[in-house]
Amino acid sequence: MLKSITIGQxxxxxxxxxxLDPRTxxxxxxxxxxxxxxxxGPAGYAVMAGIxxxxxxxxxxxxxxxxxxLRPVLIIILFTIxxxxxxxxxxxxxxxxxxxxxxxxxxxxxxxxIRVILLIMTTSMLTLTTAPIxxxxxxxxxxGPFRRLGVPAHExxxxxxxxxxxxxxxxxxxxxxxxxxxxxxxxxxxxSFLDRAKSMIPLLGPLFISAFRRADDLALxxxxxxxxxxxxxxxxxxxxxxxxxxxxxxxxxxxxGAALWV
Amino acid sequence: MPIVFEDVDYVYDPExxxxxxxxxxxxxxxxxxxxxxxxxxTGSGKSTLVxxxxxxxxxxxxxxRVDDIEVGADRGRMKELRQKVGLVFQYxxxxxxxxxxxxxxxxxxxxxxxxxxxxxxxxxxxxRAVDLDEQILDRSPFELSGGQMRRAAIAGVLAMKCRVLxxxxxxxxxxxxxxxxxxxxxRRLHSGGMTIIMVSHGIDDIAQIADRVIVMNEGSIGMQGTxxxxxxxxxDLQALSLQVPRxxxxxxxxxxxxxxxxxxxxxxxxxxxxLAEVLRGKNCGAEEHNHRSVHSR
Ligand SMILES: Nc1ncnc2c1ncn2[C@@H]1O[C@H](COP(=O)(O)OP(=O)(O)OP(=O)(O)O)[C@@H](O)[C@H]1O
Ligand SMILES: [Mg+2]
Numbered sequence: 016m017l018k019s020i021t022i023g024q025x026x027x028x029x030x031x032x033x034x035l036d037p038r039t040x041x042x043x044x045x046x047x048x049x050x051x052x053x054x055x056g057p058a059g060y061a062v063m064a065g066i067x068x069x070x071x072x073x074x075x076x077x078x079x080x081x082x083x084x085l086r087p088v089l090i091i092i093l094f095t096i097x098x099x100x101x102x103x104x105x106x107x108x109x110x111x112x113x114x115x116x117x118x119x120x121x122x123x124x125x126x127x128x129i130r131v132i133l134l135i136m137t138t139s140m141l142t143l144t145t146a147p148i149x150x151x152x153x154x155x156x157x158x159g160p161f162r163r164l165g166v167p168a169h170e171x172x173x174x175x176x177x178x179x180x181x182x183x184x185x186x187x188x189x190x191x192x193x194x195x196x197x198x199x200x201x202x203x204x205x206x207s208f209l210d211r212a213k214s215m216i217p218l219l220g221p222l223f224i225s226a227f228r229r230a231d232d233l234a235l236x237x238x239x240x241x242x243x244x245x246x247x248x249x250x251x252x253x254x255x256x257x258x259x260x261x262x263x264x265x266x267x268x269x270x271x272g273a274a275l276w277v
Numbered sequence: 278m279p280i281v282f283e284d285v286d287y288v289y290d291p292e293x294x295x296x297x298x299x300x301x302x303x304x305x306x307x308x309x310x311x312x313x314x315x316x317x318x319t320g321s322g323k324s325t326l327v328x329x330x331x332x333x334x335x336x337x338x339x340x341x342r343v344d345d346i347e348v349g350a351d352r353g354r355m356k357e358l359r360q361k362v363g364l365v366f367q368y369x370x371x372x373x374x375x376x377x378x379x380x381x382x383x384x385x386x387x388x389x390x391x392x393x394x395x396x397x398x399x400x401x402x403x404x405r406a407v408d409l410d411e412q413i414l415d416r417s418p419f420e421l422s423g424g425q426m427r428r429a430a431i432a433g434v435l436a437m438k439c440r441v442l443x444x445x446x447x448x449x450x451x452x453x454x455x456x457x458x459x460x461x462x463x464r465r466l467h468s469g470g471m472t473i474i475m476v477s478h479g480i481d482d483i484a485q486i487a488d489r490v491i492v493m494n495e496g497s498i499g500m501q502g503t504x505x506x507x508x509x510x511x512x513d514l515q516a517l518s519l520q521v522p523r524x525x526x527x528x529x530x531x532x533x534x535x536x537x538x539x540x541x542x543x544x545x546x547x548x549x550x551x552l553a554e555v556l557r558g559k560n561c562g563a564e565e566h567n568h569r570s571v572h573s574r
Contacts (some may be wrong), residue, residue, distance in 0.1 A: 026294050079292065194333045195372035198364040199433060200356060200388030217384065220374030224419070 024139075024183065025146055031259060032074035032144045037153030039260040043267050044141045050271050051130055058277035060129050066270050067137050074144045084139040085132060092128050099124035142179070151176040152254055155245075169245025177233070185226060192221045278344040280307040280330065280441070280472075285339035287325055299325040301496040303339075307474065309440075312467050314483035314504065315476045317493030318518055323476045324367060326493065327443045330474065331362040343441075360389055363439035367446050369430035373418040378409075378429050381418050385437040403432035406466065408458055424455045441472040448479055460486055484508055484522035484543040492517065509541040524548040 027033075032040075051063060071081060085092070101111065105119030142150065155172035162168050193203065196217045203214050287300035299322045307313055315323050328334040329341045335349035342348070346358050366372070375381035382403055386396045404411055407428040413421060418429055431447065444463070448456045460482055467473050467486075477483050483490060483504070490507040492499040494517050500507055508514070508521045511529065520526065528540045528548060538555050542548045 077294065080294075083293075191366070192372055194328065195366045195369065196384075197333055198331055198359060198366070199372075199385035200359050200437065201384075202356070202388070217372075217374050221372055224374075225371060 024142065026076070026080065026143050027146070028075060028144065030074045030144070032070055032140075034259065035263055036254055036256050036260045037145050037149040038157060038254060039256070039263050040141055040145055041150070041153045041157060043263065044137060046267060046271060047137050048134060050274055051133060054274060056277065057126075059274040060126065060133075062270060062274035062277060063133055064129070066267070066274075067133055067140070070137075070140055074140065076140060076143055080143060081136050081139065084135055088131065088135055092131050095127045095131060096124040099127050147176055147179040149252075149254075150179070152250070152252070156254060169248075173245075181226075181229070184229070185222065188225055189218060189222055192218055192225075279309065281340075281342045282306070282329070283340045283342075285329065285336045285341055287322075287329070287334060288337045289325075291337065299496055300336075303496075303498055305491060305498060305501065307472065309472055310467075310470060311472055312463075312486060312488045313474045314487030314490045315474065315493060316478070316480060316483055316490060316519060317499065321493040322496040323493050324445050325496075327364065327445055327474060327476055330441070330443050331364045332358050333364065356389070360437060361439055362441040362443060363434040363437050365431050365434045365442070365444045365447060367449065369434070370418075370423065370426035372433070373426060373430055376417060377415050378418050378421070379414040381429060382414075382433045382436050385433055389437065399436040399438065400432075403436035406435050407432045407462055424451055427451065427455075435466075439471075441474070442466060443474045443476075445476045446478065447475065448477060448482055456482070480508075480520055481522050481524075484525075492519070504543060505541050508543060511540075 047063070047066065054060065054063065071078070100116050100120040100123075101114040103117050103120035103123045105117035107115040108118050108121070109116040145153075151172040154175060155168050158166055158168035158171060197203070201214060201217055203211065203218075206214070282303050282305045285300055285303040286298065289295070289297045289299055303322075303326065315326065317323050325334065329336060329348060330343065332348045332355045335341075340347060340349075343358060343362060346354050346361075348358065351358075373381050375384060379400055382400045383396050386399050391399070400414070401411065404414065409425065409428045409432060413425065413429075418426060421429060427447075427450075431444075435442070442463075447463075448459050451459060456479075463473055463475065464486060475483070475487065487504050489502065490504050491501045492507060492514070499517055500510065500513060508525055511521050511525075514521060521529075522543055524542050524545055524547070525540055528538050528542055528551070531538050532540055536555060538551050542551055
């Protein structure tokens, strides 16, 4: 159950997509998200879905991983669909008790859910194909220009690296604590909502404690290795834009244009 | 009634890129009242194996039966199963969460719906069983030392009064005295009729205390047999990068040096007896030889 969280998970690989500069991937994803929300008309969505499919194929990402990422937001998607179907004014095609399912509602529901699905798939593809370190390096670089406005680019990037790095660890930890409490007869699946909320205490207590302990250890370990912020820090891995990045950029500009055009 | 594994496979994260087969074709049987030690290299599936015993993990393939409860199939009886089989995880101190040690130990008994009186009785009993000072019952578990935390956590499982106690590396990270204490307590519980299953990297601990040993290797059972049988197989164990108990190692060395001692001794006392035997034999026969062999050491 817990393992279904794909955001922040990275599958190591050697594909073209994996080797692209993280900045290309971040900007590409950003562009994709923006386009997704200004888009009108089904043809545009088809183009966007095509892009997602192409990237997934080139990145050799198992379809299962993409679908898995959708599982946690399934409820939101269903909710969006139902709400849009009955709340959009228009020509009634189906009577559902006091609610009218409208023509426009169906179209709206379809576009909204496709939007959310593509959004989740594409953003999780970014993290699936980019090592967290590369990702935050890219973010730090892209935030660089805003430093003059007081944006702490390095600190933000470092925080993000650490957060991403620890998501799977904490998930594992939570699973372990859950097992230990289950062994003592704790029950997480049955009972009223209140019961279940209460049953979280034996999980969250130890989880927070271990998270703080980890944070302490990490801070100590970083200081022991002379970490003192981004000032004057050199990089082991220098980001470099190469030919495939140009091709990827060109491809995205063309397809985004096409999506808006059709 | 026994615990039975029949051709058990267990796969973590099936059908993902992280898929790992942690158990392969494991079949075993553990009788009531036995003391079984489980050893094996890191990652050989020991922890995975023991988590099947109280239904925390369910076999991907095959069957696990505890008494008449089939793990995985009898979903409604998991609570009953967890009352029968107590499982102490690796580093159990990480599961402590209550404000006081007392409340933490009481967590299990409360979950199985006992009366307040009975809960308190069990807390005190469990506390005594792990040699924990009753005075710390009202302190926060996070103010305790590591060894005390470990004991409090074990008490939390003991308080469920299970008939089978499974411990995953209970002695890891304890000082020699804490270790000896822990083994003593386990021995006491065992002589009280409890079935005990202990996972450990401490071969010497296992040799001292277990009746029977299961050696795990890459998810399968490498060997199993009585403790003496297993620790006699020096070469086989070495092939799995495991060792025989320290005393047996010393006896082997003596033997290689030409002293006719048995090599399958498990404890220091046995070793001392065996040596005394040899020395006595020498004394009334070959005084001369004895002298030489002592010098040659
Ligand atoms: N929660 C988990 N998710 C995925 N894989 C796991 C998980 N727990 C264990 N494994 C894998 O299963 C295999 C067996 O692990 P297990 O923890 O049972 O070994 P072990 O014998 O207890 O080792 P150790 O002596 O280090 O405790 C290992 O390859 C491990 O990587
Ligand atoms: Mg283990």
